Amino acid sequence: MNGDKLKIALYWGAACGGCDVAVLDTDEFVLELAAEADILFWPIAVDGKYEDIRALPDGALDATLFSGAVRNAENEDVAHLLREKSQVLIALGSCSAFGGIPGLANAVTREEILERVYLDNPSIELGNRTVPRTRVPVNGTELELPAFYPRVWRLSDVVDVDYLVPGCPPAPERVQEVLAALVSGTLPPRGAVVGAAEKALCEECRRRKADKRVARFVRPWEIVPDPESCLLEQGLPCAGPATRGGCGARCPDINQACRGCYGPPPGVQDQGATLVGAWASVIEAKTVEEAETAFAGLPDVLGIAHRFTLPASLLQRSCR
């Protein structure tokens, strides 16, 4: 980077703010970052308007960290704007990288969502049929809302992205490593997944794997898992076999099955498809009926197997 102070931006599209909190969770480091770099735009923590970014020359920002998926026209417009203004664009967190939790909305249609949220909902005032519109005339002027897209997109579906930092949210230690590499100019060549491992989570999980079969899958509330042995071998749909490591196995460490937030490991294109194979490998059924019984504890396969990666999956969205 040049001798001047680094100029960076952080932005959130369809996000919960957890990735911003992960940046703040780097504790004192965030102050060091602020000393090393001018943070020109960061809606959650720093004042700044879209106009300020529009006024910058193209490429004026050394880097932007974009968290959140692309759900509406505003998300996409700002993604294009920040892409133009940034030398390096980093997708921070699983929503930005794979669609994430907001991406689960791709299992239903836009119409179903609007119906459920604004029309067919017990908390809606009787007879109220107000549904958001992109343009609304009010007192002689017109108010504008960003268009709600029919589906959720990853950041890389709408602009070129230089790096992916997976995690929901990314572990603060990993975020710190990535930011430190950015400041020192030591990020790997563009296109890399950074702040994560190159192997599946099972490799870093400390649990004992015994190559054991289970009679059936269980819901998390049905058992108190043994703290030492593999959770999948106890019937919990652990996503570890098809999830990229790097988080430090934080969930298995507290007796929770991995939910898959780091997305697929290298070489795996479709996390859910690979999980289907991994989960099927631990039961013993020899007939379809036996398999149905063993999998009774796994009702929403799409939602569990693609909890964070539905828009990044081979089929991307429901075709209902």
Add this chain to the structure above:
Amino acid sequence: MAFEPRIVGFLCNWCSYTGADLAGTSRIKYPPNVRVIRTMCSARIRPSFVLKALAEGADGVLICGCHPGDCHYSEGNYKTLRRQVLLKRLVAGYGIEPERVRLEWVSASEGQRFAEVVADMTERIRRLGPSRVEMLPSTRRAG
């Protein structure tokens, strides 16, 4: 133009592919709607192969393996069967009729049976109509 189902067939080498071959050499007539891909064992057919076929426009996917107990690699077809149950649920989650993904056991001597399976599946998919999976754009796009 009348709808002609496009079905991708994954057939294991040892039983089902030989069975399909027998259907051919015995000159049994069956619909030409299945594009056959030979694999060493039905267990080689990863769920992602099936999803990829569907994503790229297949109206149906037929998986054929040896009868239970007869897999050349002893247990492969049981693995296929276990996966199939979850794979169908996954596919249903995408709003795709699970009947579009079908698993059948066809032995090397069942040329007739292979022809019947293909005829039956082609007919069922013809009735379901074309897949509603949008051909996914290779370029980016929003909206």
